[in-house]
Structure formats: C-alpha cells, structure tokens
Amino acid sequence: MEIQVNGQMEHVDDGLTLSDYLKHKKLESEAVVVELNLAIIPKENYPTCNLNDKDILEIVRFVGGG
Amino acid sequence: MEIQVNGQMEHVDDGLTLSDYLKHKKLESEAVVVELNLAIIPKENYPTCNLNDKDILEIVRFVGGG
Amino acid sequence: MEIQVNGQMEHVDDGLTLSDYLKHKKLESEAVVVELNLAIIPKENYPTCNLNDKDILEIVRFVGGG
Amino acid sequence: MEIQVNGQMEHVDDGLTLSDYLKHKKLESEAVVVELNLAIIPKENYPTCNLNDKDILEIVRFVGGG
Amino acid sequence: MRLCGLWEEVELPMMNQEHDDIFEIGGKKLTSRLFTGTGKYSSDALIPDVLVKSGAQVITVALRRVDFDADTDNVMKHIPKHVILLPNTSGARTADEAVRIARLARAAGCGNWIKIEVISDSTYLLPDGYETAKATEILAKEGFVVFPYINPDLMVARSLVNAGASAVMPLGSPIGSNRGLRTREMIRILIDEISLPIIVDAGIGRPSQACEAMEMGAAACLVNTAISSAGDPVTMAMAFGEAVKAGRRAYLAGPGVVNEKASASSPLTGFLK
Amino acid sequence: MRLCGLWEEVELPMMNQEHDDIFEIGGKKLTSRLFTGTGKYSSDALIPDVLVKSGAQVITVALRRVDFDADTDNVMKHIPKHVILLPNTSGARTADEAVRIARLARAAGCGNWIKIEVISDSTYLLPDGYETAKATEILAKEGFVVFPYINPDLMVARSLVNAGASAVMPLGSPIGSNRGLRTREMIRILIDEISLPIIVDAGIGRPSQACEAMEMGAAACLVNTAISSAGDPVTMAMAFGEAVKAGRRAYLAGPGVVNEKASASSPLTGFLK
C-alpha cells in the first residue's frame, strides 16, 4: 500500500502496524511523536495501530532550539 | 420637550430645528459637528432638521491635541 | 611648654616623650602615625622621642575612604 | 653653493636671493612662508635676502586640514 | 469651509522654498517633513508663529464635546488656511470609537486625513495595535487618508500596510515624555522592512532626536509636546523645523563610514618630514 | 593679503541673516556656530559650495612643506576672502613644534587664529593635554587667538583658561572616526564648569550629534570629516549648518522637562465623556 510519511509517498507492505513501521525505520518509539491523519497516537497504541492505504503520517522528534 | 445634549438632559421648546437650537446656544453651525441619535447631520440640513422629544444630540468641535 | 598638635596650640608639661603624650591622649601608638616637625617618627622611637617647645605634631589615622 | 631645502641638499648658484630662488622654483612668494636657518623671513625682505652656502631653508604652505 | 484654518495673514514659511525633495502623501505635496500639533499651549495664539517658524504644513487637532459652561477659545482661529488638518481619534479605546470620531472629524469638512489613536492604558498612553489595525481597515475603505499611531511592531505595521494605511506612525517613547528615540531599534527595522512612509510620532523631546530619526530614513516626524512645553515654543518650533530638514538632508547626502579608530583629517606626514 | 582666502565671487551664506545670536570670539562677530575644515576632500573645488551652503565662517587648514615634485593644487584658491582662517598645528608632537608651526602660520599674514593640535599617538590621534597647555600659554602671550584641541579633561581645561586660551575644543570621539559624542559626559561637565566657549571638535559624524552638542550648551562645533567623507559633501554641509542652528536655538529656547511616564498632548477627558 501507499502511505505518506513526513511529506514523502512511500510503498509499504499491507497490514503493517505503527510499531512495525517504526521498527522497520529503526526508530525507538520513545524517541518520537506520531501524528496519524492529523490525530496524535498515544505511544501505548503503537502496537495495535494498523496502517492503511493513503494514511498520512507525521513522525517528529525534539531537536536543538532556542 | 426633553432632549439629551452631550450627556445632559435638557428641556427645550417643541418644534425647534437644529439651527434654532444652535442659535439659542450661541454656537456657529460652522464651528461644530452634530450627531443626532448617532447619525451625523450634514450642515446644510440644520435648518430643516426638527428636534423631537427624547432626541440624543452630540455636539462636538475641534480642540487642541497632539 | 607649647606644642601644636593637628593645628591646635596646646600646653603640655616639659620633658614629655611622644609615648607619654599619646598615653595622656589615650591613643594606642599602633593606631596612629605621627609626624613631628614634618618628619615621620618610627613607632619604635616613640618612647625615646622627646617633645620640645614649639614642636609641630601631626597625628593621623586611617578612616573610611573609597 | 650647497643649501638644504625642506630636508634635501641642493646645489644653487652663488649670490642668489630668496626671491631669485623662489622664482627659479616657480613659487609665488605670496603662496609660501619661508624659514631661513630657523628664522622666519618677512615677505618684504625676500628680494634683499641673500642665500649663503650651508643655509637651511624651510618653505611651507597651507594645505587641506581639519 | 470656515470650520477649518481661519487665520488669514500668513507669510510663506521661510524654509519651504526648496522643491527638490517633495514628500507626497494623501494626494498632497509637502515641502516640510515636520508635522506638529495644537496640544498643551499656554496660549493658542502662539500657533500661527509656531507654524510659520517651523514651516510645518500639517497640524493635529482633537475632537471633543462642546462644553457649554466653559467659553473656550476656538483653536481653529489660529490655524492658517493653507495648513493641512490632521484630526486625531484621541479618547478612543476601541476601533469602533476611533471610527466614530473619524467620521465626525470628516463631517467638519476639513479634509479626510485622520490620525488613529486607540489607547486604553492611562499611565504610558501606549496604543492598541490590533484595534488600530481594525479601525485603519474600515476607514481606509471609506476613503480616509489614515495615519495610524502604533508601538513599533513589525507585524502590526505589516497589517497596517494591508489595511490601506497611508503611513505608519511609530512612537519614539511615551506621549509627552520627551524621552526621545528609545524605540530606535524597532523604528530602524520598520524603516528597513515597511514600504509605507514611517513618521516618528510621540516622545521626541529635542531637535537632535528628530534629526536622528530623519537620518535613519524616517519620512517625517510629528512633534507637539516638545514644542508646546518649551520655554520659548516659537523658537523651539523653528529649531525642530531646521533639525528635521538637516536630518533629511543628511539621509539624502549619505553619511560617511564610522571607524573604530581615528583617521587623520590633516596630512599624516609630520610637519617637517 | 593674497595668500589668504582667494576665491572672489561668494554670495552671502543663506542662513546668516539673523543677528540676534552673535558668537563673539577673537575680536570677530560670528553669526554661524559651525566651524569646518579643508581636509580629505575628493576635490577642493567643493569647498566654496560647502562654505556657502553650511554658512560656516571659520575654516581650518594645515601647514606643510612645499613638495617640489608634486604640483598640488593651492587650497587657498577655494577659500572665500571673508572666511576666517584657522590654521592648525597638526604634525606637532610637542609644545615647541606647535609654537613653531603657529608662528609660521601667522607669518602667512592671514590673521592670528591658531588651533593647537599636539599629537603623538598615531592610532587614535589623541591630543597631549600638558603639551597643549604649554603651547597655549606661549602663543597667547604672543597675541595669538588660541583654540586648543583636547581630550575633555576638566583640569586641562582649567589650565587652558589660565594659559589665555580663547576657547576650549574637546573631542567628541577620535578624529575622523565619525563616532559622535562618546565623551558626552565630560563635555557636559566642561560646559558646566569652564567659563570659556566650549567648541566640540573631532568625531562628530552626523548632524544630529552636532545638534545635540549645541543643545547641551556648546558654543560651536568644528566638523570636517563628516562633511568631506559624505556621499554628497555640499548637501551634508548644509545639513550641518541647519543642525547646529537648530541645536543652538533649542538651547536658547529651553527644552521641556523629560518625564518617566506619559503626559497626554490631547485632552485626557474621553471623547464622549
């Protein structure tokens, strides 16, 4: 299926959970915050959150700033 | 009749025009601007503008300011 | 005899030493510096330093200053 | 003879007056001030002021300054 | 229309002969970049001389209820006909009040220029940028030539550009404080970033401060208290007229560079070497 | 005497009509309080216009050895006859050298005014107060009208009063730096404590700074680099002429008080109450 992640279209396997996707991207779930179709996903829901075709993901993290 | 002028209630004769009132107050119509019941009255209409009971008049002028 | 101390004329007994004078004035010799006729007197000489008529003494001390 | 002018040694004919020298240098006497052996020469004396061997001349003028 | 400048005999202000540097605004061509006011004079009779000596061509007035008990002098008597009237909306605490005052002022028939002043703070008399922008938008649509008075804030100034203001009038320091260009930094930025003329209003206390504002690139200065509160208002008015011209000229001439060290103005060769 | 101001046709400076505020010094009556210089012009031909537009009546020059190799233009050609010449002693590092230069300058026959400049520091060109005072004493005794250039120092200024100086010329910042009135604090004190005219010299970079010096009570300002290094020297000269007049006028008029808080320039009664 096709999902949009941080503005880029991406092809991923069907039936992927958010946890799966982050693992596949080598991102620790604790180190990021995820917005799925404009809704913030609580970290405890990552394992049960299924990704669907056309989903729009924003994956953000803290960086240096003043 | 009773009219309110610049916040003060005032008793005046019935059938008074705005021009009459200003003359009676010794104000040159050219030196002031008049708002009758929140509507600005064009100077040329002063002679024909009849005052009625409970009318609310604001009569203003320019003063020194920065 | 007459000596001048800090600008004032003063009558003192003859044969007085500087130590005697300071003791009589209740001044600890350690707490002051003394100039006798424009010459600074070392503290160790106070006991042997005889005062003579018309001597001019300046007795100074440290005070608060910036 | 040899004279020093503004720090430079210079060979000039004997019996030269200051006026001659300035004319030879194409300098208007009015436009300069001359010091001969540390003494300022009045302009009226230029024609009668003879230069001698080893004389030291300073010839100065006004320039732009703040 | 007789409500406007009534004072007849007025010689042309001495300092307005030059026409090489015209300040065009609100459809008028100004030769003076000093605006002045009519507030706080010991005697309004000083105003004609203040105008003549300063060369000012624009003057502010306020609007107030006629007071039937006090027979106050008519300030308009002292304003020459050729001078442009710039009524302010002082007294307004909201955009709506400012709009109401502006419309009454225009009804007086002395033109359509208006200085928007929306103030709810009584200690420092600092303006409300948001309400000022709202009033500006309404009045510009109604055809007014709008001069909004603001705290120097770049975003507010941008909103005024969009709202149709004819100029932006940032304060130098609080009204009547004579404290000078304390907001220099932000005025510099407004001049740098805003396409409209920047007219420094409020707080200018001495001619040198008006001169500096002009050197920075301000289009004009509005000075009232510093003149009316001076020991000799007419002489001070002339001083401000000259200072504003001087600052403008310096801006046009282009100042020399500033150096950390010295740079000789006489030849560096020693005198005799 | 032909060595002095040679330039003939000169219209009367526009800004010197008024005779209400004369600056009397060295036996002359000046109507302009701006002194200027002849240093660092891209072309000396600008000098006549600079003088006319600024209204300056006193101008400085330096004295140097004639250079036989370089056929340099004669700066005097550009100085109007009626302008007072103020030669400086630039190049002098000691009192003796300053005295020698002063005598040569006087021998030129253009009057007996002299600006004493004794400088041994080549980075900031800061003057030597002690040597300056020594030279002042010698030259004043010889009948010179002496203008000593100093770092603003009250004790040095007092010694100059005793030495017979006609004025005291403190610097605002290093020569030619255009840094402005960085020594404001000490200049304020000199004006307050010294009976002689205080003429601010050196460092003034913009008209607003000259204006401020005059507002503080300076008797005059000497400005050279800020004019000659400007993009348009003639226009900048005019700006300085106006700014100095403005500042002087403000000083005479008496500025209003400075307040910490605001003070309304329009009636504080709300508009409709």
Add this chain to the structure above:
Amino acid sequence: MRLCGLWEEVELPMMNQEHDDIFEIGGKKLTSRLFTGTGKYSSDALIPDVLVKSGAQVITVALRRVDFDADTDNVMKHIPKHVILLPNTSGARTADEAVRIARLARAAGCGNWIKIEVISDSTYLLPDGYETAKATEILAKEGFVVFPYINPDLMVARSLVNAGASAVMPLGSPIGSNRGLRTREMIRILIDEISLPIIVDAGIGRPSQACEAMEMGAAACLVNTAISSAGDPVTMAMAFGEAVKAGRRAYLAGPGVVNEKASASSPLTGFLK
C-alpha cells in the same frame, strides 16, 4: 519517560545552594533565573556542562520532522533528567500551527510547558503578537504552562495576562543578534505594568546585559545564542549564571541613587585641615 532528559550523572549545579529567593512558576520552584536553550551548538555534548556550570534548570528545544536520510544525534541524550524541558513552537507562522506543535510536544510526555513562538518575518524573526495571544488562550485552557515570546508591547502583554499565560517573554533585540537590551524602554514598562513574571528572551549577547535586565526587575532571562556562539560556551554559560544571580541580587538589595554631580567616598575634609 525516556524521550525526556536522558543524561544520568549530574552533580547538583554549584550555584543553586541558596533557597532564599525561589522563582515559583508553572508549579515548579526554581533556584536559578537563567533559562537556556539547545540551539546552534558546535556539539550537543557541551550541553550537560553548560547546564551544570550555568545552573540553568529550564532548557528549550524545538520539534521537527524526523529526517530519515540524516542520522542526527538525539539532543535529549544530553539533557539531565532533573532539568525542566521548555519546547518551543518555532516554525509556526499562525496560532493554529503553534497549537498543533504544542500538542505534539506535550504528547512526548516531558511535561506541559510550552514557549509560544509565532513568526512569519524571516529577516528579523519578529513575533506576531496577535496570533501568539490566540494560541496562548487555547493552550492555557488545555492546561499548558504557556510562555509566549513577544515584541515588548503593553497591550499584547495585557491580552496575554487575560489569555492565561504563566509569564511574558519580551525580546531584547532580534533572535540570535546578540544586540542586547535595545527594547529596554518597553521592557521597563512591562515590568512596571504587568503582574506576570517578565522573562527577557532573545537578543541578550553578553552577561552584563542579562545582569541589567535582572536589575530592572525581570524575573528571569532566556539565553541561547550568546552561549552557544561564544568562543568557550561552557565558560560563557557560567558567566551568564553568575551575571543573572548578580542582577537579581542587585534588584533585591536596592541600588543607591544616581547623582548628576560627584559625592565624595572619602571624608571631604582636606587631609591636614
């Protein structure tokens, strides 16, 4: 929660022993009035030392999209657990964008403090007061501890008080400019008129400037660029920690009066009279 401060071994900051002057805000009791940031370090590994030496107990971070291509270091690794995180909304140009960023930041689970930054100007990075006030109102209602960053404007500050802000953060000069307290005048007025703590943010370039802000009565200072851009950031951090303490102490101690003239610190009697 591991996303927050990860750095374990941290000695107690040397300068926070005193508990006589607690700054209570957002339910926390702070002993240091210096806030700092994590921006623009040559190496984020400097951050732990910066925090220890400066004594800062509050630190800002920004939120950005994960960049899958660049394997960037995790700044959180360098932030001690006990330090309070103050995420900012940099990147937001509207209230809505700021609200969205704030919610994401809170979802990270490191607390509910948020510095609101709404900026659409890219040259001077000046904030939008109106949008900032809108975001403040929404987020305060949602239980955030809101620190709005503004241009010092009294009316905007008043609207922030009503919107439920926990402090007001006026800028001293443009972000990262190191220009210091150029808005001194308006900061003084905010401190005077606003009941909330005033925390000076942006533009402070040297410890003396932070010290002055505290002497004026600011509740705290936020300093990032001046530390991270210093030659030796850790030493500069310590300097800011000391300077902020010094300024706060001076404010509490009450400075002596300023006099126009001198006032002897040694007895005025001459030495021998």
Add this chain to the structure above:
Amino acid sequence: MRLCGLWEEVELPMMNQEHDDIFEIGGKKLTSRLFTGTGKYSSDALIPDVLVKSGAQVITVALRRVDFDADTDNVMKHIPKHVILLPNTSGARTADEAVRIARLARAAGCGNWIKIEVISDSTYLLPDGYETAKATEILAKEGFVVFPYINPDLMVARSLVNAGASAVMPLGSPIGSNRGLRTREMIRILIDEISLPIIVDAGIGRPSQACEAMEMGAAACLVNTAISSAGDPVTMAMAFGEAVKAGRRAYLAGPGVVNEKASASSPLTGFLK
C-alpha cells in the same frame, strides 16, 4: 602589625576557590578582581560581611588627622587581616601633598600599596592627571606599588606607564555618582593601548556596569559607593562579586559576534516542511 586588618574570624570568601585566573599585581596573587572601599557605610560593622560576600581581597582607606573631640570608631577593627590595604591620598590637591600622605600611610606599616588621588575640583571631584603623574614617579621610585586614579586620557596613562605605575585607574563617571561607564569610549582605548592593568574606579553604580567593564577587558573594578549606598550593602557586595567574575569570564570565553539582523536559534526549516 596591629594597625592593619584587625578583624580575626574570617571564613574564606566563598567565591575564591578557583585558581585558574590569577590577577598578579604588586607582588600579590589575587583571585578576586573586585576592589572595594570603606567609605560612607552607615555602620563600619558591615565591612567584614561585605568582604566575605563580595570576595574582595583589596580595600581602600583614607588617612586623616585624629579628631580628639570625636571618639570615632577605628575602621581597621573591621578589616580582616588577610585583606590587602590600599590607602588613598584623598585630600591631596598637589603631587607634594599626595607624596606626603603616601609616606605617612606606609609608615602605618600595612604595606606599600597606594592609590593616588589628586583632586582640586570640588563639584565633580575630577583628578589632576599631571600632578598625579608627578606623584606616581616619585612614589614608584621610593618602592611604592602605585595605583593612580585618573580621568581616562591616553597621554596621561602613557606618562603613568613611564612613571612606574603598577596599574591605571580611569574613572567611569564622577566619584560616588553611580552614573556608570560614561567614559566607556576612552576606557576601551586605554585597554587597547596601555600595557598596564586597567582598573575601572569611580562611578560604577550597578553590577551590570562592572560586568561590562570586565567584558571590555578591564583587569579589575573598584566599587565603594554603589555598595555602601545600597539598600542592603552586603547583598549588593555579593552581587558585585558575582558580576565582576561573570564579566571576566565572558571576556575569557569570547562573546559571539553581534549581527544587525536575526539569526535563528531553532532550525529555520518550517515545522512540517
């Protein structure tokens, strides 16, 4: 020698632990760059706490005739033994008087440091540079460690270097005025041009001003009135101790560059792009 610091119990000043930045002068190694004084205290009993809290290791005193009528407290009782005494020559109007006072001070047996103060002006208490240089030369030859107090003047400072001074002490503004670094420009030049330590003395009114002097590269600051005239002198003393350390540290750390425009401290990429 009992005339010197008499006060026994003194804990080591908290802030002098570090030995990384020693100020060596007159054969002593100082860890604090704040000098203080004993003038104008409501009670001299505050002095020990002032010294402990500020960390100052050098303190000034004056010398005066014993007054037999007034039984005044002995200031020395309050000065800890380990503190270095810096007697001044206040009261002297000439070099000879200063030399006489210096010799008497040394005869007290508390060391050979002397602050030369030669003042004949009673309004601004401004020093006489020439007399100060003369006294410096005499006393340095006699083995004194000489700290001359001067108006910041480069030529006078150079003469002090030649005269054998151990430091140069320019004033920031008139003694006791609390006006701060009004002579900033000239102090900057002295620091730049003079090889001796520059110690800013007189006029510093607030810690931020001492901090700035140190940031500029001053070697130390002498502060008396600002501490003794504060509402709480002991707390103010601590503030000055911290501020001087902060300023010195900032000087060593090297401040970042100052920019005209902003420079983002958070990534300039928008939040979601």
